[in-house]
Amino acid sequence: MKNAIPLIWRRIPERYALMGTVCENCKTEYFPKRMFCAKCRRKGRVVEKQMPDEGKIFSFSEVHVAPTGHESEAPYFLAIIELKNGVRLMSQIVDSEKEKIKFGSPVKMMFRKITEDDHDGTIAYGYKFKVV
Amino acid sequence: MRKVAIVGAGLSKFGERWDASFRDLIFEASSMALEDAKMEGSDLQAIYGGTMAPGRLIGQEHVGALIADQLGLTPIASTRVEAACASGSVALRNAYFAIASGMYDIVAVGGVEKMTEVSTEEVSFALGGAGDQEWELFLGATFPAIYALMAKRHMLDFGTTEEQMASVSVKNHKNASKNKFAQYQNEITIQDVMDSSPVASPLKLLDCSPITDGAAAVILCSEERARKFTDTPVQIIGSGQASDALALANRKSMTEIAATKEAARQALHQAKLTIKDVQVAEVHDCFSIAEILAIEDLGICKKGEGGKFTEDGHTALNSKISVNTSGGLKGCGHPVGATGVKQAVEIYWQLQGRANGRQVKGAEIGLTQNVGGSGATAVVNVYKRMD
């Protein structure tokens, strides 16, 4: 279900390229995309905008007990990243020395495999971040 | 708005109940509640049942009607309510509205979850649905991991320690050891928590509430008729509910649950009270950090001081304020849909002076705080004994 092909396809701009939205009225940026601006509502005008692919670690946790589909990755680091425009998102941190995964560490987006479906082998790709 | 009171309460034994089905658990709790109110099932006019994920956990949906049928209460209206781990409290609130509006006089509220019929992985996936499937769970997040991200940030911003978080679990196990319905009857130490296996740093196994089977029930009644069933009805004097983003990254702050603050503001305003007037509170300690956030967001202590406040013993039984006398989600167990109703059951017993072995002295005003997911729903109710 997580890896339903239409879902993977629909989310490609967001998951592959951090495509979000911005409200042209109040300039608030959103990731993931929003259909409308919660601040301006009807007065807002929301258009697509690519998010910066760099930011810093806002919070992080080393996950030891992984959910189905991620067992082979454990232990892995999950983090809240604050992008350069102030928008926050959740991501795994990979390819980074453990000692460098700290509050405020600068990170950059990488393109990676996220999960593989056991049943039909569908692979979902998306973003992970790495300390730079 | 009419006044509404609880006039009966019941629980099933909480735990790994391999002996009992979803239906058995509901029967245990509701028959106890009806007996407590010295009421016949035929007195009931409607049912509201809170349950989060029976579809995934036992393959059963449409449980509103199932409950009415199993309790021999057809054809009365029976509605299933879902708000993740806050399902029970939202069911209770809807029953409260149904009576306050004048539509019904007597309504049963149930909460139930049967969680041990499937594997731990399947339970995790089902509970994961309380978060954002596409932007959290998909990426490898688990519920402990989401709360761990909040805990880690709380540690950075306020200096909260792992030992302070552990003191929440220690207190709640101690309270649970005095509650015969609780899943755990054993006391634990700070060291036990610190030595337990890592789940998602900084949270360890004993920072986390368990997987539990259980059910809870209360009978609500209009004030006019309440004394027919008990000499000491417990009135719901305030009820608040609020929503927030499902995904943690989309919330303004990661070190508070804004929905708790808003729900508490509504409930206390309606009750014309402040948090200082509350002697006993059941709060949502799905993880140790969650109780620290709860006592801060409810205003029991200042933001950032919840860890130290707990470590200093101010939330222990019969201290400044008694928090989670039932044992909370950690000690009593967390059958997710039942939890909100169980909190109301505990407050009902406390305000009636019936909490054997863990009675809060001079308990007049009680409060419950129940969270769905990592804070996307919060419900706060305030209760007072009608003398």
Ligand SMILES: [Zn+2]
């Ligand atoms: Zn706007």
